[in-house]
Amino acid sequence: MSTQPVVGELDKIATDARRRIESAPDKETLEELRVELLGKKGVVTGALRGVGVLPADQRAAAGARANAVKTEIDQQLVARQRALEQNRLEGLADSEWVDVTFIPDGAATRGHLHPLTQAQREITAIFSRLGYQVALGPEVEDDYHNFQALNIPEGHPARDEWDSFYLTQGGWLLRTHTSPVQIRFMEAHPPPIRIIAPGPVYRHEATDAGHESQFHQVEGLLVDEDVRMSDLVGTIEYFSRSMFGADRRIRITGDHFPFTEPSIGAAVSCGICKGAGCSSCKGGWLEIMGAGMVHPQVLRNGGIDPERYSGFAFGMGLDRIAMLKYNIADIRRLRENDVRFLEQF
Ligand SMILES: [Zn+2]
The missing domain is CATH 3.30.930.10 (Bira Bifunctional Protein; Domain 2)
Incomplete structure (x- = not known):
């Protein structure tokens, strides 16, 4: 068994993960992805385990790549979460704004002394x-x-x-x-x-x-x-x-x-x-x-x-x-x- 298949598999996992994280529509989907990718039974975790059974001379390179993918996915998850939150706030500004200068017609008539x-x-x-x-x-x-x-x-x-x-x-x-x-x-x-x-x-x-x-x-x-x-x-x-x-x-x-x-x-x-x-x-x-x-x-x-x-x-x-x-x-x-x-x- 050479390093290449493991590294190739990790590259595929990374590409696939990036695409899915970037298109995740909400926080719930992101959480599901995190579990699926980085959880105990997750894809990346499995790949890391696979590194342990590689021949000693290949272990270091494959391990480094696996850790890099894990870090990369982690950062993408955080970035996507921030982007979703930002979108939510911008959506609020559009849907729930109040014009404090708005005056209903006729409500601001000026009074006078009795x-x-x-x-x-x-x-x-x-x-x-x-x-x-x-x-x-x-x-x-x-x-x-x-x-x-x-x-x-x-x-x-x-x-x-x-x-x-x-x-x-x-x-x-x-x-x-x-x-x-x-x-x-x-x-x-x-x-x-x-x-x-x-x-x-x-x-x-x-x-x-x-x-x-x-x-x-x-x-x-x-x-x-x-x-x-x-x-x-x-x-x-x-x-x-x-x-x-x-x-x-x-x-x-x-x-x-x-x-x-x-x-x-x-x-x-x-x-x-x-x-x-x-x-x-x-x-x-x-x-x-x-x-x-x-x-x-x-x-x-x-x-x-x-x-x-x-x-x-x-x-x-x-x-x-x-x-x-x-x-x-x-x-x-x-x-x-x-x-x-x-x-x-
Ligand atoms: Zn009179």
């Missing part, structure tokens, strides 16, 4: 042009600041108009108006005072197209020397024309509030019916604010000398202002947060 926020910011901007600053106060108030300091003692009939939500302890209540901010600001600041105080207020009442149990007010207070009613009327006119435009008419009437003397009411012509009268207004008019000269006792309650200083105050419903500004017929729409409604503004 009409109440828009109205509040516009009111703030108008009054800041007149030198007013924004003041805030607590929504949970004590009886003194919400009522007593504003000339509404216990048992006063005006309390019936401001039925509130009371906390079960301590006599605290949800403030029924932003007027207590007047007292709190006067307590802490000497005149001259020019503030507006926007914020939520609460009333315990049934809801309809014009009323909600929670709404927003904007309070205004100006205290200085020699402040007159004409200053107040001029301020209301400036505000109304800035907010609603010159085509809306303004009506000033006498009114009564415990904390102002004299008191007035200001109304603006209805933008829905143009003053003809509709379900959103009273005979073509919408009241926008109550106002008046600050009662001397209220100034005193705020620590201010009414002999030296005078002032005026006003309070308006932000929701009502927004309804007027944007011709909204039902106040309840403002808090339903129906985007079909909100996106109109």
